[in-house]
Amino acid sequence: MAPSEPIHARPTAESSSGIGNSFRSQLESFSVGSPIAEAAIQRDLEEGGDDAYPSSDDDDESSSGSSTVHPSEYSMRDAYRRPSYVNPGFRSAVIASQSVPEHSYLTKRERQQIREEERSLLRDNLLLPPKHPRRESESGLPARLGKRLSIAGLRKVRSAADEESAIERDDEPSEHSALLGADPTKPYGGEDTPENINKKWVEAVAAGKIQTTWQRESKTLARYSAPLIVTFLLQYSLTVASIFTVGHIGKVELGAVSLASMTANITGYAVYQGLATSLDTLCAQAYGSGHKKLVGLQLQRMIYFLWVITIPIGVIWLSGTAILSAIVPEKETARLAGIYLKILLAGAPGYAAFESGKRFLQAQGLFTANLYVLLICAPLNALMNYLFVWVFDWGFIGAPIAVAVTENLLPLCLFLYVRFIDGMECWGGFEKRALRNWGPMIKLALPGLVMVLAEFLAFEILTLSASWIGTTALAAQSVLSTVTAITFQIPFPMSIAASTRIANLIGATLSDAAKTHSRVALCGAVLIGIFNVTLLSTLRKYIAVLFTNDPDVVEVVASLLPLCAAFQLFDALATTCNGILRGLGRQEVGGYVSIFAYYCIAMPISFGTGFGLGWGLYGLWAGPAIALGIVAAIEGTFIYRTSWQRAVDEAHKRNTMG
Template identity: 60%
Template sequence: MPTPPRAIEASGRNIRQTFARSLPNASSLAEESLARDLQEASDDEGLETETDEDSDTETLRPSATAPSHGFAVSYRRPSFTGAGNRSIFYSRGNPDKLTKQERQRALEEETSLLRDNRLIPPKHPERDTRSKFLGIPRRTSAPTETSALLPRGATDPSRPYGGAADDPAKISKTWNEAIEAGQIQTTWQREAKVLARYALPLMVTFILQYSLTVASIFTVGHIGTAELGAVSLASMTANITGYAIYQGLATSLDTLCAQAYGSGRKKLVGLQMQRMTYFLWLLTIPIGIIWLLADRILQLIVPEKEVAHLAGLYLKIVLAGAPGYATFEAGKRYVQAQGLFSASLYVLLFCAPFNAFMNWLFVWHLNLGFAGAPLAVAITDNLLPIGLFLYVRFFSKSGMSCWNGFTRKAFSNWGPMIKLALPGVVMVEAEMIAFEVLTFAASLFGTTTLAAQSVLATLTSITYQIPFPLSIAGSTRVANLIGATLPEAARVSTRVTFVAATVVGILNVTLLSVLRDKIPWLFTSDSDVIDIVSKILPLCAAFQLFDALAASCNGILRGLGRQEFGGYVQLFCYYVIAMPISFGTAFGLKWGIWGLWSGVAIALGIVAAIEFTYLYGFLDWNRSVEEAKLRNLQD
């Protein structure tokens, strides 16, 4: 007897749920950290008292569905926030507050979503006219016995297009009812607009920040082949042993700062930033020791002694900017938790061109040579947090509302923060270390090959600065929609993210393929290096689509709280698959640098395939919603 369809469906659902539950959930760590901070804050008047900057707020009234008991309930505003999962909590005796600007933005987005779902009248009356060209009347749905004669909210003739269209109280009531009834759906057009609004400033920000390193490569690359290889080797070493650690650990603030802000305890956002800043400064001590001894360490690995010596010199000088870089990474999360996406962009719009100018000034005009490039980077790294502070202090209306001054509490409760950050470090380090290994391997083929490898690594890193911000935008949007108990809308946003990633990947493939003979001249004038780069670029172009899709999958996994799965997949693909293939083809089959890159290309394709299959075949989206509800009740 064949198995009934319902039994098959139930069996498949049980398998997916069992597989999903086997993965660790990092959300409890964030809850633990926030609970401790809120407990400490209950006795701290500094965190409880509203400042003058917080006085310009509106208290949100509980919805009609809010229970009368002492537990807090919440719903998410999926279109209001641009960073993290912010909640609007209703709790007895401690109502949340939003600034007037935040409340207005939330109201506008809710109104737009209600219009899209035809729960309130449209902004402009629909015209029931005939086609000018064909004379065919506009097709409308036929009325039924239960259909309303007038659309919801169109009962007040004194208001344009109906009372619910411009009455905040009715909008809030309609929104709450629609959320409870599961009537809110999104569209491809809306999700595309939201992702574009989130991703575009992030793309510019990431490209500008990466340009700080690229400017050194451009400037030093024209001094000589050894200098080009040394600056690439030093940059990769700095990324692996320092910058990637800073970035990976700071990802915990994407959750902690957003939850603190959403809970109504704005001062805890500043506390979390202070805590992370001090922790990163502490880690700078062992990082600094490695960088100071880098010349000796690299000489044991790299056969070219001159290259190792110059790379060590670069790291010694750039160490002066490490504390500033760490502070900027924590500060970025501080402003993003408040929705201030443009803050870091404005800072980099000044610092990036200034960094390029200093590279030219120090290397060529002041004749400092190779040492001028890391000096420019170190100065810029220290200018970044200063510029961010100036923007928040003097040009942002709400940025200082989350700052409560320096406090000793920043030296406690580090455990949950560190544990929450570990998956982020794994995901960042897995790929970077793989490319670092390729750079070391390329040095075994000689200085010319190492210089070509530096150009290729830089080019692929530049192209990655487009799909990676897109993945951050997708992660944020999906997290917001899951928190708003809108799993179907989250699925739509995921599909839009994948389509956008495909477009970006194809664009990168086209650019690298068409310009493969012109791009190398931007980095060096050495004909041998240019020839090698031109031959390998088609292979690098081929995996750009896989790279973009893998980045988007990782972003969606972060939004769903499944970043551990992405970390496991990348560790397996890079070190079980990519590395053996790269070394086997490069040295065993004598393919040289072509073989080194072939393993990476295959690994990226497998990463994209596995994570895509998991998201569409095994993930329980409704379970993600239930986890969000539980998280809100616990908070």
């Protein structure tokens, strides 16, 4: 997300009231957006009709009866960054992230969420009354001790800055005079109006009164991470279900499904995901400018474009057997992988529509829609894999049929969500304009395509290399890559949550709070890493049996899982460091370090030890293990030496450039 600038003096509390800039003009300004997207939207407006005019979108302040609120540049509203991401695939090398301009507007839900965050921090710092006033029955010492020692009290996360400390303090007047005028009969003393929250927030931030604790940040990180972890695990289960099901047919079939999935990822799914990232800019700026119907127009345009791209992808997949036979020595494995790709092609248009639809909803701040859809489709996918392969006795071809059906169900369920739940306001119907003005979209899409392909290639190439060792090695590689990808779905979503939180705190000039959250995130990464290490080490003799019945494959997997377990701690730390760097606006550091570590160190070591020294699959995995340690060490050192106040000043400069 930018080189350092000299530190600027922070304002005093007395001058804070005069700092305010117009909230709406800042958030809807195109001057901080993409010039390509701006030109494209302007052209669409010139070609459009009635829908070219901005849609009205009353913000939360307006709905509360105020239309003259001018948040300060230190408001978390001007710093908000949503957790935008792409699917990690089997394993990510370089994490794509979105730039600051794409967060230059807020949806109504997001503004409400930010106001709640500000209110919560004000309350924890005793600058607002607690949500529920203390009752007389709670004023005595026995009552307070009983509440503290109760099961509910022991379970609740506590700190000196928590709401409980507001409940436990004496009734005597103190320096917190702002609380004395509160109405004890109302939540937050009746002081939680948007105007009052904004005023208190501006004064508190400028005076340096906003502090946080590791307990609060731990709870926040867990709350942000949980739904993302569930979403990522569900989405990856679409691939895992096929590997689980097919693996019990034989090791040749297990290797074939892994080879086919790798080919589909690199030549198809990564292309769709990379190109669809341009909607993160186009849809965002269309929505942020108030031209909501243009969001639906951009969706149509991208779907048509991806369907056109499906033609060359289809040619590759239909020729999969011939192409893979020329690369892979095992001809039967190549033949089955080619069959898998041919059947999988039936689901490619649906997958393209789903990737585009996700961006359509994300532009409106509807991030839970994807989770709801996966909660329906992921179990159906697992059930269909079992029914098609074993109950209907279709064998190997049953797995790609199940995947193709699921990929067509995904956009259908997403459409039903938009039609009957939320998101319909940005759909203006099918238009002929969607067949024109593709140039800006393609220009914005190509950088995203390059980044996502870089992600997929680093680890996917190991699968192709394993095929030269033998059928058993390829089958074992399929199990190992799947297992490590599953464990990766925990720290990666947590890094997304951490980057969002850190970016918001830095944008609000809360450098100490951002630093505290980064420490909490790193501690969380250590705990996750230790959990993954313990899990893989303890269950190494049982994990392979879940995927295959072949004794040779089980033995190879069991012997290699300790190596995979050993770098889980580095994996979690490296992923979290990448998230912190994105929150700092220095993700280019993580990109350079990752490319260097994976492509300049990991790949040569893997090929040198795997084939040159004859270590086989063990050698192939030695490279990524060393690379992850290097990434964690370099990025961790960079973060340790980072000036958090400089990051605040950088964010302040970016936010005021518009």
